[in-house]
Amino acid sequence: MNPLSVIMIGAGERGLGVYSDYVKENPNDYKFTHIVEPNFEKRKAFAKIHKIKAKNQYETLDQIDFEDTKIDFAINATPDIEHFKTTNTLLTNKIPTLLEKPIGITYNECAELEKISKKHNTELIICHVLRYSPFYQTIKKIIKKIGYINHIKQVEIIGIPHFTHSYVRGKWRNSKKSGPISLTKTCHDFDIIQWFANSTPLKITSYSAKSEFINKIIDKTIPDYCLQGCPIGKTCPYNSKKIYLNNSEKSWMHKDLVINPTKDGIKKALLTTNYGKCVYKLDNNVPDNQNTNILFKNSITGELIMLMTGAKSNRKIVITGTKGVIRGNLREGIIYLNNEIIKLEKSNSHGYGDRFMLKEFVRSFKANKLNKLPTTISRSLISHKLAFLAEESRKSNELLIFNETI
Numbered sequence: 359m360n361p362l363s364v365i366m367i368g369a370g371e372r373g374l375g376v377y378s379d380y381v382k383e384n385p386n387d388y389k390f391t392h393i394v395e396p397n398f399e400k401r402k403a404f405a406k407i408h409k410i411k412a413k414n415q416y417e418t419l420d421q422i423d424f425e426d427t428k429i430d431f432a433i434n435a436t437p438d439i440e441h442f443k444t445t446n447t448l449l450t451n452k453i454p455t456l457l458e459k460p461i462g463i464t465y466n467e468c469a470e471l472e473k474i475s476k477k478h479n480t481e482l483i484i485c486h487v488l489r490y491s492p493f494y495q496t497i498k499k500i501i502k503k504i505g506y507i508n509h510i511k512q513v514e515i516i517g518i519p520h521f522t523h524s525y526v527r528g529k530w531r532n533s534k535k536s537g538p539i540s541l542t543k544t545c546h547d548f549d550i551i552q553w554f555a556n557s558t559p560l561k562i563t564s565y566s567a568k569s570e571f572i573n574k575i576i577d578k579t580i581p582d583y584c585l586q587g588c589p590i591g592k593t594c595p596y597n598s599k600k601i602y603l604n605n606s607e608k609s610w611m612h613k614d615l616v617i618n619p620t621k622d623g624i625k626k627a628l629l630t631t632n633y634g635k636c637v638y639k640l641d642n643n644v645p646d647n648q649n650t651n652i653l654f655k656n657s658i659t660g661e662l663i664m665l666m667t668g669a670k671s672n673r674k675i676v677i678t679g680t681k682g683v684i685r686g687n688l689r690e691g692i693i694y695l696n697n698e699i700i701k702l703e704k705s706n707s708h709g710y711g712d713r714f715m716l717k718e719f720v721r722s723f724k725a726n727k728l729n730k731l732p733t734t735i736s737r738s739l740i741s742h743k744l745a746f747l748a749e750e751s752r753k754s755n756e757l758l759i760f761n762e763t764i
Contacts, residue, residue: 361385361386361387361388361389362387362388362389362430362431362720362723362724363388363389363391363392363428363429363430364388364389364390364391364392364429364430364431364432364433365390365391365392365393365394365422365429365431365432365433365453366390366392366393366394366395366404366432366433366435367394367395367419367432367433367434367435367436367444367448368394368395368434368435368436368437368440369393369395369397369400369401369403369404369435370400370435370437370613370614371610371611371613371614372435372458373395373400373404373433373435374400374403374404374407374613374617375610375613376712377433377435377716378390378404378407378408380712380713380716381408383713384716384717384720387716387717387720388430388431388720389408390404390408390410391410391411391414391428391429392410392414392415392416392422392427392429393405393408393410393414393415393416394416394417394418394419394422395416395417396417396418399617400617401415401417402415403617403618419444419447419448420447424451424453429453430454430723431453431454431455431456431723432448432453432454432455432456433455433456434448434455434456434457434458435458436458437529437536438460438462438463438530438536438537438542439463439535439536441457441458441460441461441462441463441467442462442463442467442470442471445457445471445474445482446471446474448480449471449474449475449478449480449482450474450478452478452479452480453480454480454481454482454483454723454728455480455481455482455483456483456485456716456719457482457483457484457485458485459484459485459486459545459546459738460537460541460542460545460742460745461484461735461738461739461742462742463536463537463541464537464746465742465743465746468735468739468742468743469739471735472735472736472739475735481728481729481734482734482735483719483728483731483733483734483735484733484734484735484738485712485715485733486545486546486549486732486733486738486741487546487708487711487712487714487715488546488547488549488550488673488708488709488711489546489549489550489553489711489715489732489733490711490712490714490715490718490732490733491688491705491708491709491710491711491714492702492703492709492710492714493686493688493691493693493702493705493709494550494553494709494711496693496700496702497554497675497677497684497686497693498553498554500684500693500695500700501554501677501679501684503681503682503695503696504677504678504679504680504681504682504683504684504695504696505679505680505681505682506679506680507554507555507658507677507678507679508658508659508678508679508680509658509659509660509661509676509677509678510551510554510555510658510659510660510661510675510676510677511660511661511662511663511675511676511677512547512550512551512660512661512662512663512673512674512675513662513663513665513673513674513675514543514544514547514662514663514664514665514672514673514707515665515667515668515670515671515672515673515674516543516664516665516666516671517666517667517668517669517670517671517672518595518596518601518666518667518668518669519601519611519669520611520671521646521666522596522601522637523601523611523614523633524543525539525543525642525644525646526571526596526637526640526642527598527632527633527635527637527640528614528632528633530542530543530644531632531640531641531642531643531644532641532642532643532644533643533644533749534643538644538745538746538748538749539644539645539648539664540564540648540650540664540745540746540748540749540752541742541745541746541749543664544648544662544664544745544748545741545742545744545745546741547662547664547673548650548662548740548741548742548744548745548748549733549738549740549741550675551652551660551661551662552654552660552740552741552744553732554677555652555654555656555658555660556656557654557655557656557658558654558655558740558760559652559653559654559655559740559743559744559760560653560654560655560759560760560761561652561653561757561758561759561760562650562651562652562653562744562747562748562751562757562758562760563650563651563751563756563757563758564648564649564650564651564747564748564749564751564752565648565649565751565752565755566645566647566648566649566752567645567647569642569644569645569646569647570646570666571637571638571640571642571646572642572643572645574638576636576638576639577589577590580636580638581636582635582636582639583598583628583629583634583635583636584597584598584599584628584634584635584636585598585599585625585628585629585634586629588636596637598628598633598634598635599628602615602624602628602633602634603621603624603625603628612624614633615627615628615631615633645752646665646666647663647664647665647666648662648663648664648748648752649661649662649663649664650662650664650744650748650751650752652744662748670689670707671689671706671707672687672688672689672707673688673689673707673709674686674687674688675688682695682696683696688705688707688709689704689705689706689707690704691703691704691705691709715733718731719731743760744760747760
């Protein structure tokens, strides 16, 4: 069977990274035949890698005649603020779509896309990649061994490099422009908690301590850009020189600075873009730590802790039951089931879920069983509602009821 024909919407870090890399490793699963990307350099770079014809390279979705275009499915990796409009167009034209999380930047957008998907009988699958990782899949298989579940604690350690890159300097730094961090970062952590609880949430409360970056008063001698000779540069953990120039030029973060990263190109970006700016001189308004507590209908309690701390991203989990405890460290690939140790492959903070998600998506598409996947739009709405309520609770300091309209 020939590889499936796929249209890529958005050639940013995910488009040029995860989805592009998968094709190199699995050339018989799908091939990119069309690209939609407003940025000329990114569009051409993606098209060159995948040998996409000039006539199939577009700035916007509006330029495509879907009735006269052969596309099996779409991967939508546009900026969050564009998810609703672009996905609406794809579903309306009956193009099955794999959509990056979050679904939308308001709960109304998320719920509306579910209605549109049902109206056009076209599947919308959300990239809650953690569900597909061997780490969380293994925990799901063994969870019954600890009896009735009492409490689920999921800890996400974002890490200083990732947090400052994406949530202080990057495109998710301001909730008014992209959505709250409970949505843009931890909606798939909420998804994991709800998946293991296997129940509907009842109540939720969330809070955060004072952020390191919001309204911080600093010395007037500190320059706008770290490379301009910052007097505290040697000791500052957020120094852009440490984060970008002391790392490999192949770091995923560098693609946000320069499409084809070189040392000179990175240096130029660090003197001209937000990625090189002092972290205390930006419009960041999202917290660097947040704790959310959930009560489910089956009396299970859930806890999500999001932290900036550390040099590397990681996730940890503790599940307590009437017959024991499960503890796990995703990056180390270790799961403890009471006194038993289960060793998996060491991984990144997604546990290689991206790769397994794509493999499962293609398999399900070919079998006409996309609706059986665990991350359909309908199955993913609960996590998103939890994320929006967590932000509302954090700001209001109130306990919120899950089934009330938001």
